[in-house]
Amino acid sequence: MSQGTKIEWAEATWNPVTGCTRVSAGCDNCYAVGKSHRLEAMGQDKYAGLTVLNPKGDRHFNGVVKCHEDALEIPYKRKTPTIYFVNSMGDLFHRDVPFKFIAECFTTMWQCPQHTFQILTKRPERLVEFYLWNYPPAAISRQEAAQDWLGAGPHIWLGTSVENADAVHRIDQLRQCPAAVRFLSLEPLLGPLDNLNLDGIGWVISGGESGPQRKLRATELSWHRSIRDQCKAAGVPFFFKQMGQSFIGTIAEGAKHQWRRVGNTTRPGVQLFKPRISKGGQFIEIPEDLRIRQWPEVMNG
Numbered sequence: 001m002s003q004g005t006k007i008e009w010a011e012a013t014w015n016p017v018t019g020c021t022r023v024s025a026g027c028d029n030c031y032a033v034g035k036s037h038r039l040e041a042m043g044q045d046k047y048a049g050l051t052v053l054n055p056k057g058d059r060h061f062n063g064v065v066k067c068h069e070d071a072l073e074i075p076y077k078r079k080t081p082t083i084y085f086v087n088s089m090g091d092l093f094h095r096d097v098p099f100k101f102i103a104e105c106f107t108t109m110w111q112c113p114q115h116t117f118q119i120l121t122k123r124p125e126r127l128v129e130f131y132l133w134n135y136p137p138a139a140i141s142r143q144e145a146a147q148d149w150l151g152a153g154p155h156i157w158l159g160t161s162v163e164n165a166d167a168v169h170r171i172d173q174l175r176q177c178p179a180a181v182r183f184l185s186l187e188p189l190l191g192p193l194d195n196l197n198l199d200g201i202g203w204v205i206s207g208g209e210s211g212p213q214r215k216l217r218a219t220e221l222s223w224h225r226s227i228r229d230q231c232k233a234a235g236v237p238f239f240f241k242q243m244g245q246s247f248i249g250t251i252a253e254g255a256k257h258q259w260r261r262v263g264n265t266t267r268p269g270v271q272l273f274k275p276r277i278s279k280g281g282q283f284i285e286i287p288e289d290l291r292i293r294q295w296p297e298v299m300n301g
Contacts, residue, residue, distance in 0.1 A: 008241050008281055008293070009205060010085035010118060012078075016071040016105050017090040017097055019050040021063045023122050025190055026163030031211045032089045033059055047089070065096040072104055075112040086119040093126040099133050106156075113155050116299075120159040120185055124173035127158065131177050154298050157203075159183035164191035175200045181296045187241060192223045198234040203296045208244020208280060218272055221249040224290060237294035243280025247273055259285070 005013045018036065022028070037059055039047040052062040075084065086092060086109075092102060109117045121127055158179035160170040163186070174182050181202040186193060188209030198204070206227050208219035224240060231238035246262070259273040283291050 005085060005088065007085055007088070009083075009239055011083040012085070013088040014071065014074060014084045014086050014117075015046075015089045016068050016101075017065060017087050017092055017094065018046055018068070019063075019065040020061045020090045020094060021065075022060065023091075024163065024167055026122065026161055026167065026188060029188070029209060029211050029216055030061070033061055034211070036061075036089060063096075065090065065094050067097060067101045069101075069104075072108045075108055075115055075117075079114065081114045081116075083116045084118065086117050091121050091123055092119060093121045093123040093130065095123075095126060099130055102130055109156050110153055113153060116155045116157065118157045118159060118183070120161060120183075122161045122167075122170070124160045124170045124177070127160075128173055128176050154180040157181040157183055157296075159185055159203075161185045161187070162193065163188055165193065168193065168196070171197065171201070180298055183296075186227060188217065188244065189219050189223050189227075190217055192220075192226060194226055194230075196227070196230050198230065198236050201234075201236055202298075203237050203239065204231050205239045205241055207241035208247055210242060210245050210280070216245045218246040218248050219244050221247055221287065221290070228290065228292060237296055239293050239295070240286065240290045241281060243285055245274060245280070247280070249273070 005011065007013075020027075020030070020032065022030075033051055036047040036050045040050070046066065046068060050061060050064050050066070051059050053059055075082075086105075091097075092105060109115075156179065158174060158177055159182065160174045162168055162170055162184055171184065174184075182200055183203035183205065184201055185205045187205060187207035189206055190209075204227060206224050209216045228238050228240070247259075262272050262274050280286070
């Protein structure tokens with residue numbers, strides 16, 4: 001079934017695919033790993049056998065990927081308009097997910113226009129391959145719409161994760177695919193992203209790293225301010241999600257009473273902070289100039 005979510009930019013999650021494989025640095029503290037393990041311990045077969053412990057005692061995905069045909073029915077049953085984050089517990093465009101199954105997921109989304117579907121992937125190169133795939137739409141189950149079934153509807157958004165400069169190439173790949181909204185998730189932001197090309201991008205989310213892991217990486221507020229300014233210059237809506245479990249900045253940059261200083265960085269006057277009460281996603285914890293949560297215009301139309 002779909003689940004409610006604490007993700008600030010969605011209302012529920014829909015997971016027709018579970019399981020994954022590490023693809024880049026942004027995967028290293030993936031929250032879905034620990035959650036999959038907990039759900040397996042609770043007896044949910046959908047998440048069984050997806051994770052293992054490495055020799056250091058850290059849990060990670062083992063590369064097993066499962067497709068769930070029964071999950072394709074879930075959005076049909078929910079009549080209340082819902083913003084769905086598609087595949088929070090895996091990647092719909094993982095190499096082991098057959099194109100035919102991806103097409104069936106898109107068919108479900110196309111036929112549920114009451115909802116908004118936000119599809120986020122770290123594999124936009126396979127997204128491009130999918131769009132070039134010559135699969136006859138008439139052969140897709142429940143397919144009634146014609147040419148635009150792959151996602152040109154205003155309720156189907158495509159996004160890619162970009163955690164640092166090594167992943168910027170994903171933006172060009174995303175640009176090759178038609179979508180009502182192409183969006184970027186710059187989370188966890190692990191390095192500066194200056195001079196981004198935002199042509200064809202309709203929404204940008206940024207945030208720090210959070211989760212139960214002990215070795216979460218700190219984000220720098222200056223990185224997010226640069227992205228905010230680039231979005232403003234390009235006329236792209238900017239959504240600051242969270243500070244994360246720690247940030248690097250000065251005491252004046254944080255919401256002072258919500259954070260505790262835990263040490264100095266190598267730069268004079270710049271300190272490391274951790275939140276007192278949450279993952280840094282509450283407005284009271286965010287500096288006023290970063291309390292920005294804008295949405296694409298399609299949400300208002």
